[in-house]
Amino acid sequence: MGLQLYTHPMSPCSQKVRIVLAEKGLPWDKIDLDLPSKANLSADYLKLNPAGVVPTLVEDGKPVIESSTICEYLEDRYPEPRMRPTEPHQIASMRNWMKHIDNKLHPSCGALQWPLVMADKLKLLPQEEQDRIMATVPEKPRRERQTRLLKMGYDAPDVIDGVGVYEKTISDLEVVLASQKWIAGDEFSLADAAMAPYFQTPYQFGWRDWYESRPNVADWYARCRSRDSYESAVSADFTDAKLNDLRQRGEPAWRKIQALLKERGSKAA
Ligand SMILES: N[C@@H](CCC(=O)N[C@@H](CS)C(=O)NCC(=O)O)C(=O)O
Numbered sequence: 001m002g003l004q005l006y007t008h009p010m011s012p013c014s015q016k017v018r019i020v021l022a023e024k025g026l027p028w029d030k031i032d033l034d035l036p037s038k039a040n041l042s043a044d045y046l047k048l049n050p051a052g053v054v055p056t057l058v059e060d061g062k063p064v065i066e067s068s069t070i071c072e073y074l075e076d077r078y079p080e081p082r083m084r085p086t087e088p089h090q091i092a093s094m095r096n097w098m099k100h101i102d103n104k105l106h107p108s109c110g111a112l113q114w115p116l117v118m119a120d121k122l123k124l125l126p127q128e129e130q131d132r133i134m135a136t137v138p139e140k141p142r143r144e145r146q147t148r149l150l151k152m153g154y155d156a157p158d159v160i161d162g163v164g165v166y167e168k169t170i171s172d173l174e175v176v177l178a179s180q181k182w183i184a185g186d187e188f189s190l191a192d193a194a195m196a197p198y199f200q201t202p203y204q205f206g207w208r209d210w211y212e213s214r215p216n217v218a219d220w221y222a223r224c225r226s227r228d229s230y231e232s233a234v235s236a237d238f239t240d241a242k243l244n245d246l247r248q249r250g251e252p253a254w255r256k257i258q259a260l261l262k263e264r265g266s267k268a269a
Helices: 012-023 043-048 067-077 088-117 127-135 140-155 157-176 190-195 197-204 215-225 228-233 240-263
Strands: 003-007 029-032 056-059 062-065
Touching: 003 012, 012 067, 012 088, 012 190, 012 197, 012 228, 043 056, 056 067, 062 067, 067 088, 067 190, 088 140, 088 157, 088 190, 088 197, 088 240, 127 140, 140 157, 140 240, 157 197, 157 215, 157 240, 190 197, 197 215, 197 240, 215 228
Parallel strands: 003 029
Antiparallel strands: 003 056, 056 062
């Protein structure tokens, strides 16, 4: 029994749960699903997670789905060390950031990352097989987004939207972090655990100027990366060889992103 997590090394919403597990020092068993070959759409897995996505936490045989819900579940079940502030405005701020991440930043990250690391295996299949697999993705917005990204890559409109959402998130965080140490106050909270993995994406693809041009955000992310939880939950999955490969994949994408940032008058352009 105990805790099992269905996950994937490069999934930011799984990384956030892994950070929370590490912060709380909880032992857990890892079940990696091969997302590029769509192992997440097997009939058995869909029984646990009807949307066919990672992460899914299973505790004592009962599944908990949705990464933010899983984080709050872990906080309620294992309150020490505390990762939710006690002051109501700070709790509201933590939850609003988590909502922003789930609703906006996560699909934006998908648009920027998916064509670079998840599409390869699908592209090797004959067109009818690609269409058949894509038609089985349960959620319509995800199905349509991935279908566009598979066909159009970085020319998909989702990439323009994704760059805009990332850029606004980074500028908003720069303001928030000017007056406090962490996203929801002066203590590391679920909001920081949830946000940090979305900076792994620009980090690993060599797009670091995007956030390093904002000193408060750069300092916050460096402090997240230096925590033991980030090291074991995220960095440990990225060997030097893997980072080199990702940097190469990220190079042409960065030229496209920079052109979009220039149009927006970004500090990072
Ligand atoms: N709202 C969900 C999103 C989960 C999600 O999008 N997971 C991605 C990995 S980061 C996934 O499993 N993708 C598989 C696919 O789209 O085929 C959560 O926060 O748990």
